[in-house]
Amino acid sequence: MTYGIETRAVFKHFPNGVTALSDITFGIRQGEFVALIGRSGSGKSTLMNILGGLDAPTSGSILINGHAVDYKSRKNLIAIRRMQVGFVFQQFNLIPSLNALENVAYPLLFNYAPREERNERALNLLALVGLGERAGHLPHQLSGGEQQRVAIARAMVGNSSVILADEPTGNLDSKTSAEIYQLMRKVNQEKNVTFLIVTHERDLASYCDRTIELSDGRVVP
Amino acid sequence: MIAKELDFLRISARQLMTKRLRVALTILGIAIGVAAVIGIVALSDGIRYQAIETIKAQSDLTLIEVHPGIAEGVTTLITDTKVEALRSSPHVLAVAPAFMDSYSTKRQTFLQVVAVRSDEIDRVLNLKYTSGRAFSPGAPEVVFGADLKDRLQRNEGIRVGDNFTALVRDYDPSGMPIDRQVPLLVTGALGNRDDRFDQYVLIDMTTASQIRGEQKGYDTVFVRVDDPDTVFGVVDQITAQGLESTGAFEQIKAVNQFMDAILIVFMIFAVFALFVGGLMIMTTMITSVYERTREIGITMAVGASENDVIRLVLYECLLIGIIGGIVGNLLGYLFTVVLNTLGKPFIIARMGPEFSSIIGNEIARLSPEMVVAGMAIAIIFSLGAGLYPAVKATHLNPVEAIRGMM
Numbered sequence: 096m097t098y099g100i101e102t103r104a105v106f107k108h109f110p111n112g113v114t115a116l117s118d119i120t121f122g123i124r125q126g127e128f129v130a131l132i133g134r135s136g137s138g139k140s141t142l143m144n145i146l147g148g149l150d151a152p153t154s155g156s157i158l159i160n161g162h163a164v165d166y167k168s169r170k171n172l173i174a175i176r177r178m179q180v181g182f183v184f185q186q187f188n189l190i191p192s193l194n195a196l197e198n199v200a201y202p203l204l205f206n207y208a209p210r211e212e213r214n215e216r217a218l219n220l221l222a223l224v225g226l227g228e229r230a231g232h233l234p235h236q237l238s239g240g241e242q243q244r245v246a247i248a249r250a251m252v253g254n255s256s257v258i259l260a261d262e263p264t265g266n267l268d269s270k271t272s273a274e275i276y277q278l279m280r281k282v283n284q285e286k287n288v289t290f291l292i293v294t295h296e297r298d299l300a301s302y303c304d305r306t307i308e309l310s311d312g313r314v315v316p
Numbered sequence: 317m318i319a320k321e322l323d324f325l326r327i328s329a330r331q332l333m334t335k336r337l338r339v340a341l342t343i344l345g346i347a348i349g350v351a352a353v354i355g356i357v358a359l360s361d362g363i364r365y366q367a368i369e370t371i372k373a374q375s376d377l378t379l380i381e382v383h384p385g386i387a388e389g390v391t392t393l394i395t396d397t398k399v400e401a402l403r404s405s406p407h408v409l410a411v412a413p414a415f416m417d418s419y420s421t422k423r424q425t426f427l428q429v430v431a432v433r434s435d436e437i438d439r440v441l442n443l444k445y446t447s448g449r450a451f452s453p454g455a456p457e458v459v460f461g462a463d464l465k466d467r468l469q470r471n472e473g474i475r476v477g478d479n480f481t482a483l484v485r486d487y488d489p490s491g492m493p494i495d496r497q498v499p500l501l502v503t504g505a506l507g508n509r510d511d512r513f514d515q516y517v518l519i520d521m522t523t524a525s526q527i528r529g530e531q532k533g534y535d536t537v538f539v540r541v542d543d544p545d546t547v548f549g550v551v552d553q554i555t556a557q558g559l560e561s562t563g564a565f566e567q568i569k570a571v572n573q574f575m576d577a578i579l580i581v582f583m584i585f586a587v588f589a590l591f592v593g594g595l596m597i598m599t600t601m602i603t604s605v606y607e608r609t610r611e612i613g614i615t616m617a618v619g620a621s622e623n624d625v626i627r628l629v630l631y632e633c634l635l636i637g638i639i640g641g642i643v644g645n646l647l648g649y650l651f652t653v654v655l656n657t658l659g660k661p662f663i664i665a666r667m668g669p670e671f672s673s674i675i676g677n678e679i680a681r682l683s684p685e686m687v688v689a690g691m692a693i694a695i696i697f698s699l700g701a702g703l704y705p706a707v708k709a710t711h712l713n714p715v716e717a718i719r720g721m722m
Contacts, residue, residue, distance in 0.1 A: 150715050
């Protein structure tokens with residue numbers, strides 16, 4: 096059995112003495128759709144950053160699709176961000192000066208992909224998230240839900256098999272939130288993409304296959 | 317690869333478009349610096365050009381006088397071999413070796429005598445006779461310079477065609493002077509040349525040697541060069557032989573040295589202007605990186621390497637530099653145009669109308685090399701100023717950057 100995400104005894108201590116993560120060990124199967132819940136300060140964001148290669152654990156190891164992440168190698172981390180893991184943020188975090196299509200294609204810029212290929216893939220993904228008609232719009236011309244759709248498309252554009260979503264609906268109303276969850280579910284099922292979604296909304300967590308709960312940096316059994 | 321760089325450039329251009337006013341002011345800053353540099357160089361080039369043209373118009377630039385060289389106490393004499401080497405070198409039209417002597421008249425008028433061969437000196441100096449003819453080889457004959465002729469005629473009644481007695485001073489073994497009397501015929505007088513030859517007596521070299529009773533070495537070689545622009549090459553050749561050269565070309569050298577000195581002083585101020593422009597770019601880019609902290613964090617989160625981020629920032633600087641260089645060159649060109657149209661009447665008014673002919677067309681001259689240099693300066697300064705903000709951008713922690721904690 097290959098896990099999309101696997102953590103083994105992950106610890107994270109901050110220089111100020113705070114222990115953010117303590118002995119985190121779990122596995123998420125490829126194609127699973129999992130919610131990560133917990134109070135604020137429970138270590139959810141820290142864990143997400145470590146899984147996405149943006150931060151390094153103090154000890155322990157992480158495997159993405161069966162391959163251990165080498166946190167000492169910048170190249171390896173960059174490769175993971177480029178091709179393995181996509182991010183979806185609470186703040187959408189699109190580049191304001193680029194339109195929807197360019198935002199989706201943006202990660203491919205660092206992948207040496209030719210322009211035509213980038214645009215084609217970005218357009219396909221925009222169509223998948225239901226925004227094929229709005230490719231030329233700038234982020235400020237899109238609603239919050241539309242922006243998050245663009246962000247999801249961007250997270251998928253590198254053919255990432257894992258998407259880490261940090262409070263993806265935190266800034267959206269409940270109706271739009273539900274639509275975003277349905278979209279992520281669709282992507283999950285159609286493309287067999289593994290999802291780990293941070294949320295504090297229990298009813299949204301119920302959309303998911305299962306829930307991992309963090310409390311004070313530990314997995315609640 | 318190139319396509320990728322173009323894509324990066326496109327993204328950077330898009331970033332610049334989002335802060336047009338700030339970028340425009342920054343571009344103006346670097347452009348003023350570039351304009352100051354090329355304007356000053358154009359002005360000093362123009363002044364240098366005019367000064368040299370004036371010297372060319374007023375002096376006999378193609379005449380070089382060669383003298384024995386003295387370096388570190390060793391004197392290098394002018395030998396026949398060296399004279400022949402000069403004669404056969406390209407760009408040299410004619411050479412006339414000479415030695416100097418001094419006689420006097422019976423009434424003690426000092427005569428500076430130049431012993432030459434008449435055909436040679438004629439070819440070098442293009443002598444014009446107002447009366448009489450040249451001296452004949454080997455004959456006891458002399459030719460007077462214009463001023464000397466007037467003086468001797470007025471004071472001593474010696475005219476062209478007259479015989480007169482020159483006193484040639486020797487010294488006996490005890491060091492006492494003995495004056496010998498030498499009869500000479502004045503065969504001709506030269507026209508006014510406005511140079512030292514107006515005071516000289518020309519005599520045939522063989523005759524002068526016979527009068528002295530010995531073969532003297534050459535004191536001077538007069539060299540005629542084909543073109544004012546080739547003078548310096550010939551001078552270098554003479555210097556390489558260990559000899560010294562003098563002539564009107566030294567004025568050009570002096571003008572060049574003087575203008576170089578002025579240029580350096582002016583340049584210091586122009587470079588200040590450039591540095592201000594560079595600092596503006598740095599401020600703009602630091603602010604821009606700071607404002608885009610979150611964006612840079614996202615860029616890194618989606619897979620950009622440090623190099624990618626540096627490139628994105630530096631491409632913005634490159635664009636600022638290119639536009640700044642173009643605008644700077646335009647401003648510099650405008651400066652020269654204004655100077656040439658408005659400044660010229662002013663200078664003519666100050667210096668008098670006779671300068672209007674000397675000041676031909678341009679006071680400021682903008683050369684193509686200078687335009688290229690202005691462009692290069694703008695780009696180099698822009699990239700230099702962008703380096704710190706670019707590297708600073710890569711030191712952002714993507715996690716904190718995305719959260720907006722910076």
